[in-house]
Amino acid sequence: MKDFEGLTALVTGGASGIGADTARLLHRRGARVAVLDRDVTAVGAEFLALTCDVGERAAIEAAVAEVADRCGGLDIVVANAGIGAVGDVAANDDAEWSRVLDVNVTGIARVVSAALPHLRRSTCAAVVTTCSAVAFVGVRHRALYSASKGAVHALTIAMAADHADAGIRVNAVAPGTADTPWITRLLESAEDPAAAAESLRQRQPSGRLVTSDEVAEALAFLASPISGSTTGTVLRVDGGMTTLRL
Secondary structure (H helix, E strand, C coil): CCCCCCCEEEEECCCCHHHHHHHHHHHHCCCEEEEEECCCCCCCCCCEEEECCCCCHHHHHHHHHHHHHHHCCCCEEEECCCCCCCECCCCCCHHHHHHHHHHHHHHHHHHHHHHHHHHCCCCCCEEEEECCHHHCCCCCCEHHHHHHHHHHHHHHHHHHHHHHHHCCEEEEEEECCECCHHHHHHHHCCCCHHHHHHHHHHCCCCCCCECHHHHHHHHHHHHCHHHCCCCCCEEEECCCCCCCCC
16 A cells, blocks of 8 residues: 655654654655654664754754755654653642643644645645543543643644645544553553553553554554545544443
8 A cells, every 4th residue: 555655754753662653654655754753863764864852943843844855845744752741730840741741732833833834735734643542531640641632632623623724634643551662661660560561451441552553553544645534533542441431
């Protein structure tokens, strides 16, 4: 399947985890892919890899301009970069609240804002954000992270409304607990890693973690021209976590 043939895609947070799997999938399906991340040393030579922090507007604007210049335009943005946070509402200080919201929410706004002039010139323009199941259901010890992903949900729908008349589709994928490097680090720091892992598996009706590849497939589906009538949608890839009670 080469549904992205001739298109250029930019993936933030594309050096590892869900972002890396998404970049590889888009490339296999024909896209020219640019990866933006804070550390791109592990990114393959088949990608245009640029060191960039989504917390820095000037860096984002420069990186997006370079991608469009070197690739002859920009058609797809996968706004995937994000960071986690653990704790109830009292657990994170003001600095951490500012940092997580800045990366997870304002970072998306920076990237999409910089990409808009190029997306408006594309006939297949699409933006896909990475949201989360915790935008829909309460999970213990995720207050700050949940707040950021709830904002991503709202921002995605607002951007879909704002840019529909320009032909720019905006959607989101909301994974459940996914097997990513962040979850691996979280489990390694747990008092009982095996029990913590089992707890994460069991809060999803499927009884297992979502795989990074499954999330990548959903991101690619929404980004693809074959989804040309899909906008303002949040696709839940969560093993039933937000809707099923077994």
